[in-house]
C-alpha cells in the first residue's frame with residue numbers, strides 16, 4: 001500500500017515513511033492510493049475475529065490491509081500491547097450500550113484520559129517507539145493543548161523510548177481535573193509547560209519553533225495532531241467493532257452519529273464506509289461552531305475567524321476550521337488533487353471560503369457518501385444530558401450529548417443508530433452539574449488526583465525559552 005497527497009504531489013510513500021511526518025510536502029494530507037475492499041466473506045471472518053479473539057486482533061486485521069512495511073508478527077504484537085483490558089477498562093475495549101429502541105452508545109472513552117483520542121493515540125505511542133527504535137532515531141513532540149489532545153498524547157508517550165513530549169497549555173485555564181491529569185505525570189520524558197497566556201499564544205509558540213527549520217531538523221521536532229494518518233487509521237477499527245456489535249448479519253446496515261470538530265473521527269467512518277462496511281449514514285454533529293454542519297447543509301465551506309469561534313461547553317469541538325476535512329473533499333471531487341489544492345490552498349487563503357453548492361459533486365456528499373449533519377447548542381446539550389439521565393439513568397458528557405441530540409433528529413426507523421461516546425462526563429463535570437444538579441461519577445483510579453504532586457514549568461510566552469529547554473533536555 002502506498003500513500004498519496006490530497007494536493008497531487010507525485011511521490012508515493014509507504015506507511016512508516018508518513019508515520020512520523022505531518023503534512024505532505026505540498027501541504028496536503030496523506031491518504032491511501034485506494035481503499036481495500038471488504039467483501040461479505042471477509043466481514044464474516046472479521047466478525048468471528050472480534051467475537052472469538054477480541055479487539056486487538058480485529059485491529060491487526062484492519063491495520064494490516066494498510067501497513068505492509070512492519071512485519072505481521074510485530075504489528076500483531078503492537079496491537080496486542082495497545083488494546084488491553086488494563087488500559088481500556090474492559091475486555092471488549094469498545095462495548096456497545098443500548099440506549100433505547102434502535103439507538104446505541106459505543107463507549108470509546110475508557111482509556112487512560114477518558115476521551116476517545118486514547119483509542120488512536122495509545123497505538124501511535126507504540127508505533128512511534130517501534131519505528132524510532134528500528135531507525136535508531138529520536139523524536140521531540142512539541143504541542144499546544146487546551147485539554148484532551150495534550151493529555152492523550154502524554155499518556156500515550158509516557159515512558160516511551162526515543163520520544164520526549166513538550167506540551168504547552170495556557171496557565172490556569174484548564175479545568176482542575178485536566179490539569180491534574182497532565183501535571184501529575186512524573187515520567188522523565190514528559191514536559192508540561194504552562195504558558196502565561198491563552199491557547200493561541202501556545203499555538204503561536206509551537207508554530208514559531210516549527211518554522212525555524214534548522215532548529216526543527218537538529219532537534220527532530222514532530223507533532224501528533226489529528227491529521228496524522230496512523231491516528232485516523234486506528235479509528236477505523238472501532239467502526240468495524242461497533243458495526244459487528246450492533247448487527248448479527250452482514251446484510252444489515254448501521255448509521256453512526258459522531259460529535260465532530262476537526263473531522264478526524266468521522267473521517268475514519270468515511271474510510272470504513274469506503275472499504276465496504278455497510279454504513280447507511282454518517283451523521284456529523286457539531287456544536288455552536290458549525291462550519292461542518294453549514295457545509296453539509298449548503299455546500300459552502302466557510303472558515304471562521306478567532307472572533308467567530310465560540311467557547312462552548314463542548315470545548316473539544318471548538319474549531320474554526322476542520323483540519324481533516326480536506327481528505328473527504330478530495331474523495332468527493334473524484335480525487336482531483338489540483339482542484340483540492342485550488343480550494344484548500346488558494347480559495348481558503350484568499351477569501352476564507354469555497355462554495356460547492358452548484359457543483360454536481362456536492363449532492364454526492366449525501367447520496368453517494370451518506371453524510372448528513374446537524375448542530376447542537378448549550379441549551380440542547382443540557383436538555384439531552386437531563387433527558388438521558390431521567391429516562392435511562394445514563395450520564396453522558398457534553399460532546400456525546402451533541403452527538404445524541406443530532407442522532408435522535410436524524411434516525412430512521414429501520415436502521416440502528418450508533419452514537420460515538422467521545423468523553424466521560426467527569427471530564428466536563430461543571431456542565432453536567434449544571435444539567436443534573438449533581439457531580440458525575442468518577443472512575444476509582446481518578447479519586448483524589450487533584451491532590452497529587454504536580455510537575456509543570458510555568459513560563460512566559462517566550463519562544464527562545466522553549467527552544468532553550470528543548471536543547472538543554474536533548475543535550476546536543
Ligand SMILES: *Cc1c(COP(=O)(O)O)cnc(C)c1O
Pocket residue numbers: 115116117148149226259260261262263264265266316317399422423
Ligand atoms: C477531539 C474530540 C472531539 C472531536 O473529534 P474530531 O476528530 O476533531 O472531529 C469530540 N469530542 C471529544 C471529547 C474530543 O476530545
